[in-house]
Amino acid sequence: MKSDNDKYLRMTLNERVQHFLLLSSFIILVITGFWLKYPEAWWVRWITVLIGENAFNARSLIHRIAAVAMVVTSVYHIIYLAFSPRGRKLFMDFLPKRSDLSEFGNSMKYLFGNSAEKPRFGRFSYIEKMEYWAVVWGTVIMGATGFILWFKDYFFKYISNTGMEIATAIHFYEAILASLAILVWHFYFVFLNPDVYPVNKAWVKGYLTRHQMEHEHPQWLEEIENKESVAGGSENKVSDVASGNIIPEKKEVLTDLKTEADENKKKELHISEIKKNVKNETDEKPVKEINDDEADKNKEDNV
Amino acid sequence: MCGKCHSDSKMNFKGSVHHTVFKGGGKNTPVCTDCHGVHTTISSKHSIQSEACLKCHLDEKMFPGTETGSAKFVEQYKTSIHASIKKGDMESAGCTDCHGDHMIDSPDDPTSSTKRARLIETCGKCHADVVAKFKKSKHGVELMKNNEKAPTCSDCHGEHNIKSALLSDGSSKLVMADKCLDCHKDGKIPHKNFKGEEELITGYKNSVHYQALIDGNETAPTCSDCHGAHEMELAENPDSKISKKNIANTCGQSECHGKQYTNFEGSIHEKGVTAGNPDAPTCNNCHGNHGIVSKDxxxxxxxxxxxxxxxxxxxxxxxxxxxxxxxxxxxxxxxxxxxxxxxxxxxxxxxxxxxxxxxxxxxxxxxxxxxxxxxxxxxxxxxxxxxxxxxxxxxxxxLTDLKEDSPWVFWITRFYVILIFGLIGFMLLHNIQDYRKKKKSKTEADNEK
Structure with a gap:
């Protein structure tokens, strides 16, 4: 049952699409933004060589399109958090808790102090929560100041040139902060991090390997396995999927597909099948009888 | 024979080119009676004098070819402004006015009245004002120093075909520019342009002014419009039309750039120029000197x-x-x-x-x-x-002084710089340490295997 080939659902297709829209609009915004601020930079010259002399004229338009894409994605994300069961669960799991503080403290002791005990992270560690809320903060700040700068002629009479200068300064420094945070914080954990190197494929494939679960989210893995053992066997798999915990990559399920297509395709099909199940399942009450000690926690998990 | 009474004239005639040819046996050379007549002796101050000269000098058999001195060359005089404008009964300037009468000399003779350097005196008999100006100019000074390259009256105005500068095809503004640039082709303008480049005098040919002349706008300026024709002054001369103080006035002459001049008047730059500040810019500091280009x-x-x-x-x-x-x-x-x-x-x-x-x-x-x-x-x-x-x-x-001019922006900048260094610095340290720990536990795990 516990196999190295087990795969655990980290991001549904919907979430991956959201993430992809966010990352592509973000990258475009970073490029087209710093392009304005550093017009003589070497990489700007390359863009000009590639696109042509009039590249700069397209820059502001592309920046605005990407900005709208990011805001629309963000609004969709809020709707997703508010109205889908999995979204609500995601939001609850992302909320900072008192336990994050002690987890952070333990991590500091482990990384910089004498403690040899590595903190056991759950679904979202303080690292990921910082990342998530930094994105929320950044999107609000950049969206608001960017909106003012976009409609400068309208806002000018209310906030004066001083207000414009302030909005410009915030937009610029927040951009540097956000870009560096993504580069140093996010890219490290997704790419350089020895546990996932060369890349954590969760944002493409949607799942984590058992190895990654053991190293990065041992607490979460434990919760999933407790639930499994209490509810018993594969019956509980679907509810686990509903709660966003696991893809049971079981051979029996795969053979049902009666296809010899390449493995990736199988996985995709499999995921979509599970998604169908999720939809059916979410109408019912998914919470199964679970061990009393875990009941409180799992109520959250399964809503 | 005539010399018995007219000894002065005889002496003069003896030095002339006519007498030289006469002594050499030339049978067509004029003697006293050829010009003055025999019995009906005529006073020299009479329009007939030119006719007397032209009687021989228009004869193509006697003066063949098209070179200087030929009949064809002399003929051009008949359409010149000197021949066509009358003063009393006479041409405004006849042959003898320039060439002299009895002592007429070849122009190659250094003492000749039509020798290059002496032309200014000859022309100055009538055109005293302009010649006085010309003598003060660099051209005039060099000419009087017998500099062979210095221009004299005839270089610009022509010789026998002389005409009012405005009427002559041979001295249209375009031709004039070309004439000046013929000599000044390698010259540089003494000050650099706004890009710090040296400007050639021939840069004029790239200017809107030259282009306008080509397009047929006769009011567009050529060299003389700015530098003065006979004055031909350099900008260094404070009285010149192109000195710092005067150039705006020169460019702003009513037909040319009057509107721009009105706008310029009262501007902070104009005030500086008028106050004599050498740093203050006037027309040419922004628009260029010779190579004035279109703003379009x-x-x-x-x-x-x-x-x-x-x-x-x-x-x-x-x-x-x-x-x-x-x-x-x-x-x-x-x-x-x-x-x-x-x-x-x-x-x-x-x-x-x-x-x-x-x-x-x-x-x-x-x-x-x-x-x-x-x-x-x-x-x-x-x-x-x-x-x-x-x-x-x-x-x-x-915002030259952020703290004073816009304290908000100053403090926001301060806040962000601290935040960026603090937070990103922490992230870097955190991740470096995370990397080391994970690498270490990985190698330990591998060793156990």
């Missing part, structure tokens, strides 16, 4: 960037700023502003210096006629931002 350049972006460079030359120069108490950091702050960034990036519509400050009428913001005076800002900004109906300015535009 095709490459608008290049034009915009050039203009910024032009203003920055003075307003970005520490020396200039200190000497003239100019506002500091205006060009740096512009280049970091959105307008400046967009121009640097390649947006040709973005505002440059003149979009806000105007060009000929640049005035300080305290001047109510200034484009950047508080009352005029809505219109100035509105040129590009039609939606900006109310312009609310609560701090300086060029």
């Amino acid at each position: 350049l095709e490459n608008k972006l290049q034009k915009s960037r050039d203009l910024i460079q032009l203003c920055t030359n003075c307003h970005g120069s520490v020396e200039m700023i200190e000497r003239n108490e100019l506002p500091t950091k205006v060009s740096e702050t512009y280049k970091e502003s959105f307008h400046g960034l967009a121009t640097r990036g390649g947006l040709k519509e973005a505002a440059n210096c003149e979009s806000c400050h105007g060009y000929h009428n640049v005035r300080p913001s305290s001047d109510s006629m200034s484009t950047i005076h508080k009352n005029n800002l809505p219109q100035t900004c509105g040129n590009c931002h039609p939606g900006a109906t109310e312009i609310l300015i609560t701090s300086k535009i060029h």
